[in-house]
Amino acid sequence: MASIVVAEDDSDIAELLATVLSNAxxxxxxxxxxxxxxxxxxxAHPDLIILDHHMPGMSGLDVAERLRAEGPTAATPVxxxxxxxxxxxxxxxxVTISKPVRPKHLLEAAMELLASRESGAGHAAADAANHLVDVGRLLAVSDYLTRPAHAEALDTFAADLARLTGAPMAAISLVLNDSVVVAGSFGLPKWVQEAGGVPVEWSPDTIVVAEDVPVLxxxxxxxDDEFADTPLFSITGIRxxxxxxxxSSEGHVVGTLCVMDDxxxxxxEDTVQILHSQRAAAVSLLSRAG
Structure with a gap:
């Protein structure tokens, strides 16, 4: 049995998560x-901490910063x-988990982190990095890349995405192990369009694909963003x-929908919800044969 602290300002969600974890x-x-x-x-000196990001008083990010700065909690899984x-x-x-939270997903993540803590090994970051270079995922991306191009339709989709979100730049990307390939775009800097994309280390899409979570x-x-000094942000002025x-239909994370502004x-978070609503249409468009 492990000791777990759940910080969540929605009492119904907190009760649900506490019940799921207690039943385990x-x-x-x-x-x-x-x-x-x-x-x-x-x-409580817990073995695991679960933080909602948006909470009164301090955000989950603020709490995490405090925890990592203090000796007793610096290594506690969060x-x-x-x-x-x-x-x-x-x-x-x-680990980051998207809301709405699936209790089974949370329980699986909790069990994995607790097992890693007991064995003295931290696997979360390594697992995310391995996911980026997973052969099955890369084959799925390659399948989309080898289909006949629909550049005009994809660019139109990106333009509509920009209009829906109110952002001046939008893109549909396919993510390989070393590059983010722009399949369709609107408003992107000319040098990004001419290059056809950017290295993975320049883009937050790396996180999106490696961890299968949205990023805002x-x-x-x-x-204090790790990408702020990369050319994608520093040269284009993206803020x-x-x-x-x-x-993909097999569940592989093959790419992203993204919007940006200087x-x-x-x-x-409303922007993220709009992007979520357009995911199925984007995958359908990418999947079309010529």
Whole structure:
């Protein structure tokens, strides 16, 4: 049995998660605000911490920063729950899980992290990196890349995506192990269009594909974002970014839908929800034969 702290301001969600974890044999304490979470964590010395990102008082990201800075909790496994995890969370938490949360998914992630803690091994980051170079996933991406191009239709889709979200730049991408290939775009800088994409290390889409989660950057200059100094952001001046995964029929994450702006604050959780609503249409368009 493990000791787990769940910090979630929605009491119904907190009760559901606590019930699922308790039924699995764990001892669970809950908190509804960021400051309360820190207090409960200090009292309980948990084996695992589950943080909602948006909480009163302090965000989940703020709480995670405090936990990582303090000796007793620096190595404690942390799961973040969010409709769109901030990119900066990647260096602070072990796993991000998208809302609405599937209890089975949360329980599986919790069990894996607790097992890793007991064995003294941290597998979350390695698993994410391995997912990016997974052979099955790369074969699925290759299948889309070898289909006849529908550049005009994909560009039109990207233009519609920009209109729906209010962002001046949008793209449909396919992500290989070393590059983000732009399949359709609207408003992207000319040098990105001419290159056909960017290296994976320049793009937050790396996180989206490796971890199968959406990513939201409200302002790259204030979020301590690991991509802020890459050419995609520093040369183009991108400040706001939102991206969601595109999954093949077999479940592989083959690419992303993303929008961006050189102004901060354009991309919000509402933006992420709009992107989610367009995923099926984007995959259908990518799947069409010529």
């Amino acid at each position: 044999g764990h001892s669970v304490r809950t908190a509804q605000t960021g400051p309360d979470a820190l207090t409960v964590i200090a009292e 799961i973040m729950l969010s409709a769109a995890a901030p990119a900066a969370a990647r260096g602070l938490v072990d 950057i409200s302002d790259s200059t204030t979020s 706001s970014y939102a991206s969601v995964p595109l999954n 102004k901060p604050g354009t991309c919000t």
